[in-house]
Amino acid sequence: MAYWVKFLRRNKVVIIFPLFTAAAITADLLHTRRWKAEKAAGVTPSPPLPGFGLVKPT
Secondary structure, three states, X not given: OHHHHHHHHHOHHHHHHHHHHHHHHHXXXXXXXXXXXXXXXXXXXXXXXXXXOOOOOO
């Protein structure tokens, strides 16, 4: 157990960066789905999220 505590304390950036990236990609995907649904329903779509733009609404 103590090994993992030391490991996590030393490698905070290594762990936080992938979590942040995964959260950003997930938010982008969810917003794109909402954008497509609004567009299909004929509602004025909400503007795209600022950020990575990994998922392009089509």
